[in-house]
Amino acid sequence: MGKLNKTDREWQRELSPEEFRITRQKGTEAAFTGKYWNTKQAGTYLCRCCGTALFLSETKFDSGCGWPSFFKPANPTVIEEHDDQTHGMTRTEVTCHHCDAHLGHVFEDGPQPTGLRYCINSASLDLVTQEKSDEDTYP
Numbered sequence: 001m002g003k004l005n006k007t008d009r010e011w012q013r014e015l016s017p018e019e020f021r022i023t024r025q026k027g028t029e030a031a032f033t034g035k036y037w038n039t040k041q042a043g044t045y046l047c048r049c050c051g052t053a054l055f056l057s058e059t060k061f062d063s064g065c066g067w068p069s070f071f072k073p074a075n076p077t078v079i080e081e082h083d084d085q086t087h088g089m090t091r092t093e094v095t096c097h098h099c100d101a102h103l104g105h106v107f108e109d110g111p112q113p114t115g116l117r118y119c120i121n122s123a124s125l126d127l128v129t130q131e132k133s134d135e136d137t138y139p
Contacts, residue, residue, distance in 0.1 A: 004050050004099040015049070022123040023049050023101040026086075026093070031066025034122025038062075043129035044074065045120075050099035052078050054125070055118070063110070063117055068125065070118040071110045079118075081106065094118060 006014075011024050021027040031037075036045070045055040045068070055070040063069035073079045077097060084093040084105065094103045103124045110117030 006099075011049070016123075019048055019123045022121045023103075026102040027121075028104075029067075029121050029123055034067060036068045036122040036125055036127060037066055039068070039127065041127060041129050043127050045070075046126045046128060047078075047096040047099060047101055047103075048124050048126050049101040050096060051126070052096055052098045054078055054096065054103070055120070057127075061111055063119070065117075065119055067104065067119045068122060069110070070120065071112075071114045071116055073118065079103070094120075096124075 008024060012020055015023065018029070022029060039060075042057045044053050044057070045060075046052060047054055053074045055068075056074050059070045059072050061069055061071060080095045080097050080100075082093045082095065084091045091105045091107075094106050095101060096103060101124055102121075104118065104120040107117045107119060108115055
């Protein structure tokens with residue numbers, strides 16, 4: 001699957017202003033405010049921009065940082081890493097391989113088995129769960 005290339009104008013039509021700021025302009029949502037920071041539902045976290053499966057709920061953990069945290073991606077090929085020297089810090093930015101959406105950062109202070117903490121903005125994600133809704137349960 002090749003890279004997904006869209007103009008800023010196309011992205012702005014598909015994303016909310018906050019999603020655009022975070023995913024396309026490398027923004028960050030405030031800690032403890034994102035939709036998924038404290039979610040415990042089982043499912044798959046997809047890229048908000050292109051729908052690529054990025055993380056599985058069984059790799060999510062409570063890091064206490066206020067953002068969804070995962071110890072590994074669903075597949076190592078779905079994430080790209082980039083040096084980030086902004087804000088007077090040296091960090092490793094993570095982006096979606098398919099559409100280059102900014103997801104967050106990865107740190108080497110996570111749990112085993114990887115020792116990594118992928119600190120991801122909720123606005124960069126869509127959670128698809130296996131739970132049935134009331135409409136699915138009752139005819």
